[in-house]
Amino acid sequence: MEIELKEKPQKPVVIQAFPGVGMAGTIAAEFLIDHLKAKQIGRFYSENVPPIIAVHHGRIIEPFSIFYDKTHNIVLVSALETIPGMEWELGKTVLKLCSTLKARELISIEGVESPSTSEPKTFYLTKDAKKEKKLESIGLKKLDEGVILGVAASLLLKSPEETYIFAETHSELPDSRAAAKIIETLDKYLKLKVDYRPLVNKAEVFEKKLKELLSMAAQQTKDKKESYLG
Numbered sequence: 267m268e269i270e271l272k273e274k275p276q277k278p279v280v281i282q283a284f285p286g287v288g289m290a291g292t293i294a295a296e297f298l299i300d301h302l303k304a305k306q307i308g309r310f311y312s313e314n315v316p317p318i319i320a321v322h323h324g325r326i327i328e329p330f331s332i333f334y335d336k337t338h339n340i341v342l343v344s345a346l347e348t349i350p351g352m353e354w355e356l357g358k359t360v361l362k363l364c365s366t367l368k369a370r371e372l373i374s375i376e377g378v379e380s381p382s383t384s385e386p387k388t389f390y391l392t393k394d395a396k397k398e399k400k401l402e403s404i405g406l407k408k409l410d411e412g413v414i415l416g417v418a419a420s421l422l423l424k425s426p427e428e429t430y431i432f433a434e435t436h437s438e439l440p441d442s443r444a445a446a447k448i449i450e451t452l453d454k455y456l457k458l459k460v461d462y463r464p465l466v467n468k469a470e471v472f473e474k475k476l477k478e479l480l481s482m483a484a485q486q487t488k489d490k491k492e493s494y495l496g
Contacts, residue, residue, distance in 0.1 A: 267352075267359045269366065271308035275334055275341060279456065280369045282343040282360050283376075284417040288435030290377030291418075293445035295344040298452070299333050301460060304342055308332035310359050312352075320346055330356075332363070338458060341367060345417075357420030371397075372428040373455075375448050376418045377441060378409065380434035386444045388451045391422065391430040401429070404454040431455075 281298070283291030298304070300323070310330035320327040333342040343360060364372050380386070389409035390401040398408070409432055414422060422430060431451055435444040449462040 267310055267312040267314075267355050269308065269332075269359060269363055270311055271332065271366075273307040273334060274367060275307075275336070275339060277368050277370045278334070278339045278341045279371045279373060280341045280343065280360075280364050280367065281373045281375060281452070282417070282421075283374075284345040284356065285347060286416055286418060287377035287379050288433075288441030288444050290433050290435050290441050290444035290448055291375040292344065292346075293442060294375055294448040294452070295342050297445065297449055298335075298340075298460075299342055299344065302335040302338065302340070302458075304333035304335040304340070306331055307334045307341075310343075310356070312355075314352070315349055318347065338456065340456070341369070353416050353420045356417045357424060360417070360421060361425060372421070372425065373452070374418050374421055374428065374430045375452070376414070376430070376432050377435040377444050378412045378414065378432040386434040386441075386447045388434075388447050389432045391426075391432070392428065393426040394428075397427075397429050401431075401455065404451070406431075406451065 281295065283295035285292050309328050309332055315329050318329060327344075327346055329346050331344050333344065334340070335342070341363075343363065345356075360372070363369075378389070388406055390398075390406045391409050392398055392401070412432065414432075418430065421428065431448060433444040433447045433451075435441040446462060449460065452458065453460045453462050
Protein backbone atom coordinates (compact mmCIF):
# COMPACT_ATOMS: atom_id res chain seq x y z
CA MET A 267 0.00 0.00 0.00
CA GLU A 268 1.39 3.39 -1.04
CA ILE A 269 1.25 6.70 0.81
CA GLU A 270 0.71 9.69 -1.48
CA LEU A 271 1.34 13.10 0.13
CA LYS A 272 1.11 16.63 -1.30
CA GLU A 273 2.46 18.08 1.94
CA LYS A 274 4.57 16.68 4.77
CA PRO A 275 3.81 18.54 8.00
CA GLN A 276 6.37 17.80 10.68
CA LYS A 277 5.76 16.49 14.20
CA PRO A 278 1.96 16.50 14.06
CA VAL A 279 -0.47 14.55 16.20
CA VAL A 280 -1.85 11.82 13.94
CA ILE A 281 -5.43 10.71 14.55
CA GLN A 282 -6.52 7.55 12.76
CA ALA A 283 -10.09 6.30 12.43
CA PHE A 284 -11.10 3.18 10.56
CA PRO A 285 -14.66 1.82 10.42
CA GLY A 286 -15.26 -0.32 13.47
CA VAL A 287 -17.94 -0.89 16.06
CA GLY A 288 -20.71 1.67 15.58
CA MET A 289 -18.59 3.56 13.01
CA ALA A 290 -17.85 5.84 15.96
CA GLY A 291 -14.28 6.66 14.95
CA THR A 292 -15.18 7.37 11.32
CA ILE A 293 -18.02 9.73 12.25
CA ALA A 294 -15.86 11.54 14.81
CA ALA A 295 -13.06 11.99 12.25
CA GLU A 296 -15.49 13.42 9.70
CA PHE A 297 -16.74 15.93 12.28
CA LEU A 298 -13.23 17.07 13.03
CA ILE A 299 -12.38 17.38 9.35
CA ASP A 300 -15.47 19.55 8.78
CA HIS A 301 -15.20 21.59 11.97
CA LEU A 302 -11.45 22.24 11.80
CA LYS A 303 -11.69 22.88 8.05
CA ALA A 304 -8.86 20.41 7.51
CA LYS A 305 -7.68 20.05 3.91
CA GLN A 306 -6.82 16.83 2.16
CA ILE A 307 -3.07 16.41 1.71
CA GLY A 308 -2.89 12.80 0.63
CA ARG A 309 -4.22 9.29 0.68
CA PHE A 310 -3.39 5.62 1.07
CA TYR A 311 -3.60 3.89 -2.30
CA SER A 312 -3.75 0.27 -3.37
CA GLU A 313 -5.26 -1.41 -6.40
CA ASN A 314 -6.15 -4.29 -4.10
CA VAL A 315 -8.85 -2.08 -2.58
CA PRO A 316 -12.24 -2.21 -4.36
CA PRO A 317 -12.95 1.21 -5.94
CA ILE A 318 -15.59 3.14 -3.98
CA ILE A 319 -16.00 6.89 -3.46
CA ALA A 320 -18.53 8.75 -1.32
CA VAL A 321 -19.55 12.40 -1.64
CA HIS A 322 -20.30 14.46 1.49
CA HIS A 323 -21.11 18.20 1.32
CA GLY A 324 -19.76 18.19 -2.23
CA ARG A 325 -16.44 16.72 -1.08
CA ILE A 326 -15.14 13.48 -2.53
CA ILE A 327 -14.33 10.97 0.19
CA GLU A 328 -11.80 8.38 -0.94
CA PRO A 329 -11.40 4.97 0.71
CA PHE A 330 -8.37 6.14 2.77
CA SER A 331 -7.82 9.90 3.01
CA ILE A 332 -5.23 12.01 4.82
CA PHE A 333 -6.24 15.48 6.05
CA TYR A 334 -4.29 18.26 7.76
CA ASP A 335 -5.36 20.93 10.25
CA LYS A 336 -2.53 23.47 10.25
CA THR A 337 -3.87 25.47 13.21
CA HIS A 338 -3.48 22.56 15.65
CA ASN A 339 -0.87 20.60 13.62
CA ILE A 340 -3.14 17.57 13.42
CA VAL A 341 -3.14 14.95 10.67
CA LEU A 342 -6.31 12.88 10.35
CA VAL A 343 -6.41 9.52 8.60
CA SER A 344 -10.01 8.73 7.76
CA ALA A 345 -11.27 5.55 6.11
CA LEU A 346 -14.54 4.96 4.31
CA GLU A 347 -14.19 1.20 4.58
CA THR A 348 -11.87 -1.54 5.76
CA ILE A 349 -10.95 -4.52 3.66
CA PRO A 350 -10.97 -7.91 5.42
CA GLY A 351 -7.48 -9.35 5.38
CA MET A 352 -5.75 -5.96 5.01
CA GLU A 353 -5.77 -4.96 8.68
CA TRP A 354 -2.07 -5.66 9.20
CA GLU A 355 -1.08 -3.81 6.03
CA LEU A 356 -3.21 -0.80 6.95
CA GLY A 357 -1.73 -0.74 10.44
CA LYS A 358 1.79 -0.82 9.01
CA THR A 359 0.90 2.01 6.60
CA VAL A 360 -0.40 4.18 9.45
CA LEU A 361 2.84 3.63 11.38
CA LYS A 362 4.88 4.37 8.25
CA LEU A 363 3.00 7.67 7.88
CA CYS A 364 3.77 8.53 11.51
CA SER A 365 7.45 7.77 10.90
CA THR A 366 7.53 9.84 7.70
CA LEU A 367 6.01 12.87 9.44
CA LYS A 368 7.94 12.30 12.71
CA ALA A 369 4.60 12.36 14.51
CA ARG A 370 4.78 13.28 18.18
CA GLU A 371 1.78 11.07 18.97
CA LEU A 372 -0.61 8.64 17.31
CA ILE A 373 -4.19 8.58 18.57
CA SER A 374 -6.46 5.74 17.47
CA ILE A 375 -10.20 6.32 17.97
CA GLU A 376 -12.64 3.44 17.96
CA GLY A 377 -15.94 2.14 19.28
CA VAL A 378 -16.15 -0.80 21.67
CA GLU A 379 -19.25 -2.92 22.24
CA SER A 380 -21.13 -2.39 25.48
CA PRO A 381 -24.39 -3.86 26.82
CA SER A 382 -25.10 -0.60 28.65
CA THR A 383 -27.95 1.58 27.38
CA SER A 384 -26.87 4.64 29.37
CA GLU A 385 -24.79 7.58 28.12
CA PRO A 386 -21.66 6.12 26.47
CA LYS A 387 -18.38 6.36 28.35
CA THR A 388 -14.88 6.66 26.92
CA PHE A 389 -11.84 4.60 27.90
CA TYR A 390 -8.18 4.44 26.99
CA LEU A 391 -5.34 2.00 26.51
CA THR A 392 -1.62 2.82 26.40
CA LYS A 393 1.60 1.55 27.93
CA ASP A 394 3.04 5.06 28.19
CA ALA A 395 2.90 6.22 31.83
CA LYS A 396 2.88 9.96 30.94
CA LYS A 397 -0.02 9.50 28.55
CA GLU A 398 -1.90 7.44 31.15
CA LYS A 399 -1.57 10.26 33.66
CA LYS A 400 -2.79 12.85 31.15
CA LEU A 401 -5.74 10.71 30.02
CA GLU A 402 -6.82 10.01 33.59
CA SER A 403 -6.55 13.72 34.41
CA ILE A 404 -9.41 14.40 31.95
CA GLY A 405 -11.58 11.68 33.50
CA LEU A 406 -10.83 8.63 31.36
CA LYS A 407 -10.45 5.16 32.82
CA LYS A 408 -8.43 2.29 31.41
CA LEU A 409 -10.43 -0.23 29.39
CA ASP A 410 -10.74 -3.31 31.63
CA GLU A 411 -12.84 -5.58 29.43
CA GLY A 412 -13.52 -5.60 25.69
CA VAL A 413 -12.70 -7.07 22.31
CA ILE A 414 -10.73 -4.98 19.83
CA LEU A 415 -10.58 -5.95 16.18
CA GLY A 416 -9.26 -4.65 12.89
CA VAL A 417 -6.70 -1.92 12.31
CA ALA A 418 -6.90 -0.66 15.91
CA ALA A 419 -5.94 -4.16 17.14
CA SER A 420 -3.02 -4.40 14.70
CA LEU A 421 -1.74 -1.02 15.90
CA LEU A 422 -2.13 -2.00 19.55
CA LEU A 423 -0.11 -5.14 19.01
CA LYS A 424 2.69 -3.27 17.22
CA SER A 425 2.68 0.05 19.13
CA PRO A 426 1.02 -0.33 22.55
CA GLU A 427 2.75 2.85 23.76
CA GLU A 428 0.55 5.01 21.52
CA THR A 429 -2.84 6.43 22.58
CA TYR A 430 -6.03 4.40 22.03
CA ILE A 431 -9.40 5.96 22.85
CA PHE A 432 -12.59 3.89 22.87
CA ALA A 433 -16.23 4.93 23.20
CA GLU A 434 -18.96 2.54 24.30
CA THR A 435 -21.45 1.72 21.58
CA HIS A 436 -24.46 -0.55 21.68
CA SER A 437 -26.62 0.70 18.82
CA GLU A 438 -26.88 -0.46 15.23
CA LEU A 439 -24.56 1.14 12.68
CA PRO A 440 -23.69 3.93 12.95
CA ASP A 441 -23.62 5.33 16.52
CA SER A 442 -23.54 9.12 16.58
CA ARG A 443 -23.68 9.36 20.40
CA ALA A 444 -20.47 7.35 20.73
CA ALA A 445 -18.87 9.55 18.07
CA ALA A 446 -19.88 12.69 19.95
CA LYS A 447 -18.30 11.26 23.11
CA ILE A 448 -15.03 10.69 21.25
CA ILE A 449 -15.09 14.29 20.04
CA GLU A 450 -15.66 15.52 23.59
CA THR A 451 -12.70 13.46 24.81
CA LEU A 452 -10.36 14.62 22.03
CA ASP A 453 -11.39 18.21 22.70
CA LYS A 454 -10.29 17.90 26.32
CA TYR A 455 -7.16 15.86 25.58
CA LEU A 456 -5.82 18.07 22.77
CA LYS A 457 -7.29 21.37 24.02
CA LEU A 458 -8.92 22.07 20.68
CA LYS A 459 -11.52 24.47 22.13
CA VAL A 460 -14.19 22.79 20.01
CA ASP A 461 -17.78 23.22 21.14
CA TYR A 462 -18.70 19.59 20.53
CA ARG A 463 -22.34 19.89 21.68
CA PRO A 464 -23.75 21.36 18.44
CA LEU A 465 -21.96 18.58 16.60
CA VAL A 466 -24.41 16.01 17.97
CA ASN A 467 -27.04 17.25 15.49
CA LYS A 468 -24.48 17.11 12.71
CA ALA A 469 -23.65 13.59 13.81
CA GLU A 470 -27.22 12.54 13.20
CA VAL A 471 -27.13 14.06 9.70
CA PHE A 472 -23.87 12.31 8.83
CA GLU A 473 -25.16 9.11 10.43
CA LYS A 474 -28.15 9.10 8.09
CA LYS A 475 -25.95 9.84 5.08
CA LEU A 476 -23.43 7.16 6.02
CA LYS A 477 -26.19 4.59 6.50
CA GLU A 478 -27.49 5.39 3.01
CA LEU A 479 -24.00 5.06 1.50
CA LEU A 480 -23.38 1.72 3.22
CA SER A 481 -26.75 0.44 2.04
CA MET A 482 -26.04 1.55 -1.54
CA ALA A 483 -22.58 -0.03 -1.50
CA ALA A 484 -24.00 -3.32 -0.18
CA GLN A 485 -26.70 -3.35 -2.86
CA GLN A 486 -24.20 -2.61 -5.64
CA THR A 487 -21.95 -5.43 -4.42
CA LYS A 488 -24.94 -7.79 -4.36
CA ASP A 489 -26.03 -6.76 -7.87
CA LYS A 490 -22.49 -7.22 -9.16
CA LYS A 491 -22.26 -10.74 -7.71
CA GLU A 492 -25.64 -11.66 -9.20
CA SER A 493 -24.57 -10.37 -12.63
CA TYR A 494 -21.46 -12.58 -12.49
CA LEU A 495 -23.63 -15.57 -11.66
CA GLY A 496 -26.04 -14.77 -14.50
